[in-house]
Amino acid sequence: MTSIADLRKSYERAELNEDASHTNPLLQFEKWLKEAISSEVPESNAMTVATVASNLRPSTRVVLIKGYDENGITWFTNYDSRKGQELAGNPFAALQFHWVELERVVRIEGVVERVSAQESDEYFHSRPLDSRIGAWASPQSQVISGRGVLVANAVKYGAQFLLHPPRPPHWGGYRLKPDHWQFWQGRKSRLHDRLRYTLSPASDSAQGNEPVWIRERLAP
Structure with missing residues (x-):
């Protein structure tokens, strides 16, 4: 039997250096x-979303990114879920993308806020019907007696709303506004490339409100 401690991989696909990377982390992320x-x-x-509860215990889960721009990274979920409750008490969170085949990791930290009701409505109504019914059917993060509860709820709300379910009041979008990015590229001999971007306080007074980022190389 192979020991977990003996599992190793040599990372040799690409490199990440200051000359070839963008000075704006959003553009590097997009690339x-x-x-x-x-x-x-x-x-x-x-992407993995990490939040911290009032008892200071962190928790993570995987969600799907649904948008990104200069305002931040957007995803949608149930506001009453564990992550929703934790964000209500502590709006700071961290995101992580891990693209194993490319030997790359992106880490993002910042403050989270809800997107507008209009933006949540627009995305909700773009979803497949089954997903819209599912948003009503699942009391996310709550204990249920069995899968039959979900099936029964789906039947109930499907019959109630037919083809036009409205967006549930407990469902919508979040946007993380980054103040910290890290880009990690695997390299040979564990001498990985790691670039950190930190939002500078000078961003508050920058012309045109363009963010000012401090880019630094970190030891792996």
Whole structure:
């Protein structure tokens, strides 16, 4: 039997250096995300979301990114879920993308806020009907007696709303506004490339409100 401690991989696919990377982390993220999608990395839009509860215990889960721009990274979920409750008490969170086939990791930290009701409505109504019914049927993160509860709820709300379920009041979008990015590229001999971008306080007074980022190389 192979020991877990003996599992190793040599990372040799690419490199990440200051000359070839963007000074704006959002543009660097966009470049890597597009490369992950074009390379057909499985679930390239999947990201881990980490939150912290009032008892200071962290928790993580995987969700799907649904948008990104200069305002931040967006995803949608149930506001009454564990992550929703934790974000209500502590709005700071961390995201992570791991594109295994490309030997790349992106970490993002910042403050989270709800997106507008209009934005949540627009995305909700773009979803398949089954997903819209599912948003009503699942009391996310709550204890249920069995899968039959979900099936019964889906039947109930499907009959109630037919083809036009409205967005549930407990369901919508979040947006994380980054103040910290890290890009990790696996390299040979564990001498990985790791670039950190930190939002500078000078961003508050920058012309045109363009963010000012401090880019630094970190030891792996």
